[in-house]
Amino acid sequence: MIIIHxxxxxxxxxxxxxxxxxxxxxxxxxxxxxxxxGPNGAGKTTTLRIIMGLIEPDAGFAEIGGYRSSxxxxxxxxxxxxxxxxxGVYPWLTPRxxxxxxxxxxxxxxxxxxxxxxxxxxxxxxxxxxxQRCGTLSTGQRQRVILARGLMHDPPVMLLDExxxxxxxVGSQTVFDFIDHLKGRGKAxxxxxxxxxxAERICDRFGLLHQGNLMYTGTxxxxxxxxxxxxxxxxxLGMMERAQQENEGQPxxx
Numbered sequence: 001m002i003i004i005h006x007x008x009x010x011x012x013x014x015x016x017x018x019x020x021x022x023x024x025x026x027x028x029x030x031x032x033x034x035x036x037x038g039p040n041g042a043g044k045t046t047t048l049r050i051i052m053g054l055i056e057p058d059a060g061f062a063e064i065g066g067y068r069s070s071x072x073x074x075x076x077x078x079x080x081x082x083x084x085x086x087x088g089v090y091p092w093l094t095p096r097x098x099x100x101x102x103x104x105x106x107x108x109x110x111x112x113x114x115x116x117x118x119x120x121x122x123x124x125x126x127x128x129x130x131x132q133r134c135g136t137l138s139t140g141q142r143q144r145v146i147l148a149r150g151l152m153h154d155p156p157v158m159l160l161d162e163x164x165x166x167x168x169x170v171g172s173q174t175v176f177d178f179i180d181h182l183k184g185r186g187k188a189x190x191x192x193x194x195x196x197x198x199a200e201r202i203c204d205r206f207g208l209l210h211q212g213n214l215m216y217t218g219t220x221x222x223x224x225x226x227x228x229x230x231x232x233x234x235x236x237l238g239m240m241e242r243a244q245q246e247n248e249g250q251p252x253x254x
Contacts, residue, residue, distance in 0.1 A: 091135030
């Protein structure tokens with residue numbers, strides 16, 4: 001389970017303080033996919049970095065499986081899995097070598113690592129290229145290796161940061177199947193993406209971020225009732241338009 005409680009984070013930009021998060025709170029339950037959505041600069045990356053213990057919030061906390069996120073917490077790493085298109089693979093290693101290397105980093109025994117490797121290789125169809133250098137793999141094959149790496153230590157919480165970026169329809173479907181697998185295993189899944197059509201398809205609940213504020217949370221039906229809009233893209237456009245009008249001191253209309 002993920003608990004995000006009143007996160008506040010400011011950064012200094014020259015002499016100016018920029019508030020990246022302004023009291024953000026939400027929860028992600030086991031077996032649930034929560035879509036954290038927003039335009040560039042909304043605060044998504046800052047939220048993920050706090051959850052992973054890479055930076056400290058100025059106020060509030062992130063809790064993963066009963067542990068508060070902190071750079072000094074040795075338990076946090078074993079409870080989190082991360083899948084991001086920004087994370088590459090090691091081109092001179094094979095998928096087998098790379099996955100076993102990460103298993104060792106997570107403190108798994110050789111037997112545990114081999115068993116887990118067999119399960120993931122079958123689940124993600126890695127067998128055909130398990131002993132091929134990662135530098136020679138296609139984009140879709142590399143993405144499957146990245147998915148396996150995030151699950152190698154079987155964490156209860158998964159963070160997915162733009163997992164389908166750069167993938168074709170077949171590669172994206174692999175990611176969708178992977179997410180269904182995570183839900184079936186009772187994982188708490190936090191998805192950050194710009195692809196709102198995909199989010200509508202795979203997320204159970206949503207949090208709409210804008211300028212560090214969580215403007216709306218709920219299921220798609222709940223958001224439709226709150227906003228009067230049918231699709232997430234229209235909700236965002238309306239939300240950003242209202243924020244712009246408020247900033248300019250103009251009357252705000254639904």
